[in-house]
Amino acid sequence: MGEVEKYKGFKAELAIAETYEQIKAIEIKAAAIAKIASDSKMGKKEQDEWGEFRVQIERKKGKWLKEKFRKRGTGSNQYKKVEKSETTTLADVGITKDESANARLLLNEENLIKEVTEKIKNSKDVVTPNKVSNEIRKIKKEEEKKKESEKRKKELEKYKESDYEPQKYPGLFQNVCKEFIDDNSIDHIITDPPYPEEFLKDWKDLSEVANRILKPGGFCICYSGKIHLPEVISNMTEHLSYYWQLILLHTGSFAGVHPVKINTMYKPILVFYKEPKKCQDEYITDIIHGTGTEKYDHEWQQAEDELKQILDRFTKEGDLILDPFAGSGTTGVCCMKNKRRSILIDKDYQNE
Numbered sequence: 001m002g003e004v005e006k007y008k009g010f011k012a013e014l015a016i017a018e019t020y021e022q023i024k025a026i027e028i029k030a031a032a033i034a035k036i037a038s039d040s041k042m043g044k045k046e047q048d049e050w051g052e053f054r055v056q057i058e059r060k061k062g063k064w065l066k067e068k069f070r071k072r073g074t075g076s077n078q079y080k081k082v083e084k085s086e087t088t089t090l091a092d093v094g095i096t097k098d099e100s101a102n103a104r105l106l107l108n109e110e111n112l113i114k115e116v117t118e119k120i121k122n123s124k125d126v127v128t129p130n131k132v133s134n135e136i137r138k139i140k141k142e143e144e145k146k147k148e149s150e151k152r153k154k155e156l157e158k159y160k161e162s163d164y165e166p167q168k169y170p171g172l173f174q175n176v177c178k179e180f181i182d183d184n185s186i187d188h189i190i191t192d193p194p195y196p197e198e199f200l201k202d203w204k205d206l207s208e209v210a211n212r213i214l215k216p217g218g219f220c221i222c223y224s225g226k227i228h229l230p231e232v233i234s235n236m237t238e239h240l241s242y243y244w245q246l247i248l249l250h251t252g253s254f255a256g257v258h259p260v261k262i263n264t265m266y267k268p269i270l271v272f273y274k275e276p277k278k279c280q281d282e283y284i285t286d287i288i289h290g291t292g293t294e295k296y297d298h299e300w301q302q303a304e305d306e307l308k309q310i311l312d313r314f315t316k317e318g319d320l321i322l323d324p325f326a327g328s329g330t331t332g333v334c335c336m337k338n339k340r341r342s343i344l345i346d347k348d349y350q351n352e
């Protein structure tokens with residue numbers, strides 16, 4: 001049988017398929033043909049056609065899942081069968097969480113499928129269900145980021161021209177601080193310097209600058225990486241003293257640190273101070289609870305609710321906080337919302 005006949009035959013089969021087993025059988029055959037098509041270097045147009053058909057199979061699976069399973073809670077067995085029977089969870093039917101998520105995504109995003117499929121067809125890539133769903137996820141993530149970023153901007157409007165609106169300075173913090181920040185004028189520094197080795201010199205500069213501009217007893221609190229932790233501590237204690245290490249516990253997935261084969265679940269937050277030592281008023285715990293990633297305004301953006309936990313423990317209303325590596329300005333946003341004044345510096349800010 002020629003490719004076109006096979007394709008037509010499967011299309012008719014898919015139209016009348018009702019059970020998961022029937023849909024799965026068509027999916028397996030179509031995937032096998034797509035593999036043969038790719039191995040035998042069939043033309044891109046035909047391969048794309050098979051890919052589009054496989055997307056339709058996923059959508060049919062999504063429809064079946066929608067009819068048979070309803071979301072009830074979270075976790076691996078979050079979908080439960082609508083009618084009671086022996087097979088009550090996705091795992092009982094042999095469907096993985098990812099498989100279910102992909103099928104449901106493709107079912108719900110008909111318009112994006114068209115947009116994405118056209119884009120792939122006009123590129124060197126071949127259409128496959130995975131490629132289509134990955135591209136859709138990217139688009140939706142970007143849309144989500146834009147929405148969050150707009151939301152943050154709107155929230156900030158309220159604080160415009162108040163005492164708590166951050167003062168922003170473009171440039172290297174070394175130069176900006178020299179020119180604009182007086183000795184003993186900053187209550188605390190809260191910041192997130194870059195972690196790679198080539199920035200270790202900046203940590204040393206930070207220590208020197210902080211010792212000049214912090215009020216006596218002021219804290220310099222830094223998010224830190226782990227690979228160069230000994231050098232970071234050594235550089236920071238050239239001019240400041242070590243106070244404590246807080247642990248920011250990540251939620252959900254972990255990041256793999258390949259040179260040491262470690263799946264890490266935490267980030268150190270190092271606390272230094274300018275002599276003399278002055279403790280915060282209350283006893284505090286040293287765990288910061290992760291609230292999930294927020295990366296809509298900056299690749300390395302820190303989460304606002306995590307930063308608030310630091311502000312609450314170490315600073316007071318009205319304090320003047322400096323962030324010399326401010327990025328998207330999370331420190332400023334959090335300070336504004338919690339009645340702290342702030343100065344933000346970043347080399348990437350544009351002159352206004």
Ligand SMILES: C[S@@+](CC[C@H](N)C(=O)[O-])C[C@H]1O[C@@H](n2cnc3c(N)ncnc32)[C@H](O)[C@@H]1O
Binds near residue numbers: 172301329
């Ligand atoms: C890790 S990011 C900070 C992200 C920030 N915590 C947020 O929530 O968006 C570090 C920032 O430091 C800036 N930077 C690096 N070296 C700098 C320097 N010497 N002076 C000022 N800014 C610097 C980079 O442009 C980058 O935006």
